[in-house]
Amino acid sequence: MARARAADGGAPTMRDVAARAGVSAMTVSRVLKDDPGVGADTRTRVLAAVDALGYRRNENARSLRLGGASGLVGLVVTNLANPFYSRLALGVQEVLSAHGLRVLLSNTGEHAERERDVVTDLVAHQVDGMIVVPAGSSQSHLAPAAVHHMPVVLASRPPAGMDADCVLVDDFGGAEEGTRQLISDGHRRIGFLGNPPVIYTGAERFRGYWAAHEAAGLQPDEQFVRRGLTDVAAAEAAARAILGAADAPTALFCTNNRMSQGAIRAVHALGRPVAIAGFDDFELSDVLGVLGVPLTIVAYDADEVGRRAARLLLERIGQAAGTGQAARRTVVPTRVIRYGAAPA
Amino acid sequence: MARARAADGGAPTMRDVAARAGVSAMTVSRVLKDDPGVGADTRTRVLAAVDALGYRRNENARSLRLGGASGLVGLVVTNLANPFYSRLALGVQEVLSAHGLRVLLSNTGEHAERERDVVTDLVAHQVDGMIVVPAGSSQSHLAPAAVHHMPVVLASRPPAGMDADCVLVDDFGGAEEGTRQLISDGHRRIGFLGNPPVIYTGAERFRGYWAAHEAAGLQPDEQFVRRGLTDVAAAEAAARAILGAADAPTALFCTNNRMSQGAIRAVHALGRPVAIAGFDDFELSDVLGVLGVPLTIVAYDADEVGRRAARLLLERIGQAAGTGQAARRTVVPTRVIRYGAAPA
DNA sequence: CTGTTAGCGCGTTCAC
DNA sequence: GTGAACGCGCTAACAG
Numbered sequence: 001m002a003r004a005r006a007a008d009g010g011a012p013t014m015r016d017v018a019a020r021a022g023v024s025a026m027t028v029s030r031v032l033k034d035d036p037g038v039g040a041d042t043r044t045r046v047l048a049a050v051d052a053l054g055y056r057r058n059e060n061a062r063s064l065r066l067g068g069a070s071g072l073v074g075l076v077v078t079n080l081a082n083p084f085y086s087r088l089a090l091g092v093q094e095v096l097s098a099h100g101l102r103v104l105l106s107n108t109g110e111h112a113e114r115e116r117d118v119v120t121d122l123v124a125h126q127v128d129g130m131i132v133v134p135a136g137s138s139q140s141h142l143a144p145a146a147v148h149h150m151p152v153v154l155a156s157r158p159p160a161g162m163d164a165d166c167v168l169v170d171d172f173g174g175a176e177e178g179t180r181q182l183i184s185d186g187h188r189r190i191g192f193l194g195n196p197p198v199i200y201t202g203a204e205r206f207r208g209y210w211a212a213h214e215a216a217g218l219q220p221d222e223q224f225v226r227r228g229l230t231d232v233a234a235a236e237a238a239a240r241a242i243l244g245a246a247d248a249p250t251a252l253f254c255t256n257n258r259m260s261q262g263a264i265r266a267v268h269a270l271g272r273p274v275a276i277a278g279f280d281d282f283e284l285s286d287v288l289g290v291l292g293v294p295l296t297i298v299a300y301d302a303d304e305v306g307r308r309a310a311r312l313l314l315e316r317i318g319q320a321a322g323t324g325q326a327a328r329r330t331v332v333p334t335r336v337i338r339y340g341a342a343p344a
Numbered sequence: 345m346a347r348a349r350a351a352d353g354g355a356p357t358m359r360d361v362a363a364r365a366g367v368s369a370m371t372v373s374r375v376l377k378d379d380p381g382v383g384a385d386t387r388t389r390v391l392a393a394v395d396a397l398g399y400r401r402n403e404n405a406r407s408l409r410l411g412g413a414s415g416l417v418g419l420v421v422t423n424l425a426n427p428f429y430s431r432l433a434l435g436v437q438e439v440l441s442a443h444g445l446r447v448l449l450s451n452t453g454e455h456a457e458r459e460r461d462v463v464t465d466l467v468a469h470q471v472d473g474m475i476v477v478p479a480g481s482s483q484s485h486l487a488p489a490a491v492h493h494m495p496v497v498l499a500s501r502p503p504a505g506m507d508a509d510c511v512l513v514d515d516f517g518g519a520e521e522g523t524r525q526l527i528s529d530g531h532r533r534i535g536f537l538g539n540p541p542v543i544y545t546g547a548e549r550f551r552g553y554w555a556a557h558e559a560a561g562l563q564p565d566e567q568f569v570r571r572g573l574t575d576v577a578a579a580e581a582a583a584r585a586i587l588g589a590a591d592a593p594t595a596l597f598c599t600n601n602r603m604s605q606g607a608i609r610a611v612h613a614l615g616r617p618v619a620i621a622g623f624d625d626f627e628l629s630d631v632l633g634v635l636g637v638p639l640t641i642v643a644y645d646a647d648e649v650g651r652r653a654a655r656l657l658l659e660r661i662g663q664a665a666g667t668g669q670a671a672r673r674t675v676v677p678t679r680v681i682r683y684g685a686a687p688a
Numbered sequence: 689c690t691g692t693t694a695g696c697g698c699g700t701t702c703a704c
Numbered sequence: 705g706t707g708a709a710c711g712c713g714c715t716a717a718c719a720g
Binding site for chain 1: 713715
């Protein structure tokens with residue numbers, strides 16, 4: 001029976017199709033490849049059989065035989081629940097799927113070990129390359145040799161102890177500009193709520209905050225600086241503590257959306273107007289800014305980070321391993337948006 | 345040279361490892377499989393070679409030979425930029441990765457054709473099963489035969505014209521309860537902002553809205569009902585139109601976060617207090633509710649939708665095709681949260 | 689124009 | 705305890 005295998009619940013194979021069409025497997029392969037050298041009637045018979053059996057070519061077997069592209073690209077992010085990374089993933093998707101590549105998604109939860117496992121696994125699945133938001137400070141498992149010279153593009157954080165293409169956000173510039181706005185509004189005591197300094201973005205954004213002060217001939221009061229915050233609750237607590245002190249800041253700079261949320265909560269609870277500037281836009285920030293807390297948002301296009309990473313990767317995939325030029329780095333710009341902000 | 349292939353940039357194969365360890369490929373396979381019948385010293389030699397070459401077993405070749413599980417599961421969502429779906433994806437990830445399965449993610453942008461292509465592609469990549477948020481009303485391409493009897497679980501929307509396991513949200517119940525709250529606050533004219541009725545969630549939530557009215561002996565004024573809205577701008581425009589009419593509603597019910605956002609914008613611009621109830625919680629909804637617009641949120645655990653879908657799929661994958669019982673359906677509950685809401 | 693042979697990387701089966 | 709042969713589904717290279 002031609003359908004024997006298919007009837008088993010197993011997927012039909014090329015041979016099943018061939019048998020049904022009364023040709024050899026090779027001919028089926030040719031038809032599916034749009035090889036010109038196939039008779040018109042043979043062709044129709046084969047296509048009819050394909051259709052009747054619901055046959056789909058086995059891409060795994062195909063790429064095994066062809067020895068090259070699997071059509072799979074790994075995407076490793078730290079936290080998909082963060083809108084930044086889901087937008088990034090969407091940007092990656094958009095570009096890669098337009099090129100016929102599928103995305104293998106993994107979430108590390110910011111755990112370096114899990115990242116190691118995930119990367120090993122992607123290699124085992126013969127991905128054509130991967131885009132990674134690195135979780136730890138050690139990236140030896142991402143070094144070319146460790147991934148069989150597969151192309152790797154880093155997103156959001158730069159390579160450390162290795163070389164690779166990467167797409168960054170203008171963390172320094174954005175933080176500097178946001179802080180400068182607060183200063184030019186007349187704020188002189190500006191608190192800082194940040195994520196751990198080991199994370200690149202946190203460190204850069206702190207540098208920007210500091211640089212803006214220096215440029216204005218000011219020095220931040222370090223008693224109002226909190227780094228190492230990771231969630232909204234911690235940020236809120238830190239903000240409350242800072243704002244409750246004597247000579248409390250009149251403004252707060254926040255390094256990401258979680259910090260900003262904590263700050264907004266604290267300021268809202270406080271009842272006293274405190275200006276907030278922070279990275280990452282969020283839904284309804286405009287309404288919230290006008291309504292209650294003056295908001296200065298350092299925004300950027302997260303999709304674009306993903307799109308650029310995907311494009312860099314595509315270029316590398318197109319090249320023979322080791323053939324390419326040196327690692328490239330591209331920086332996605334930020335822009336500052338102000339809602340309900342006014343001089344202090 | 346043992347490293348000849350690896351040095352080519354190509355990944356080392358089992359034979360490379362075997363050559364380096366001075367054994368046959370078969371022995372390497374045994375070591376990697378933890379087969380007991382291998383000499384202790386042979387074992388160490390093999391592992392040393394694996395390590396030296398950075399060898400990773402080719403999972404594709406492996407699953408081809410084993411003829412079964414690829415370890416891949418397809419996840420097809422309509423819009424990853426929507427927090428609901430990114431949380432769902434996270435829940436799926438969490439459960440599946442704990443079982444050693446990888447997630448192949450695709451975004452359809454709510455296009456039925458793209459969904460067809462994506463599903464075909466997943467089949468071609470030999471996924472062990474898939475979780476789909478169906479985009480169109482026709483789902484013939486998801487029928488068992490079309491996907492080679494691969495397990496399919498639907499999320500967020502029920503099967504139409506076919507049978508499959510699915511995980512839903514209590515759309516009807518949530519909408520009914522949210523609307524009931526508005527009614528018990530004294531609202532009698534409640535507008536409705538909804539997504540197209542062809543989308544299951546939209547239809548169900550409208551039913552809930554209507555049922556709550558009926559239960560209270562009321563009848564919704566259909567001139568204040570707008571369905572077919574798809575984005576924030578359209579929702580805002582609709583809300584402005586409704587609220588600008590004579591005898592305008594004193595409250596609005598919104599079927600999702602985009603509708604709610606549009607409504608919040610419109611109400612905020614209006615300056616007159618209008619109560620808003622809507623599906624989907626969002627960041628800082630509490631602050632916003634207290635600060636400005638009274639908010640009644642119908643919330644639910646999107647991660648849980650993903651987790652349940654993943655568990656249903658795992659059960660099906662464990663079974664022989666066609667062996668399983670009838671399609672199951674599970675409903676994730678909603679809960680109503682109120683921020684700054686008060687009697688009209 | 690179409691079929692046969694061989695082999696991608698791996699694992700099962702059976703020898704030794 | 706270890707190896708050789710064979711085949712998973714597919715296709716390049718060579719017949720005819």
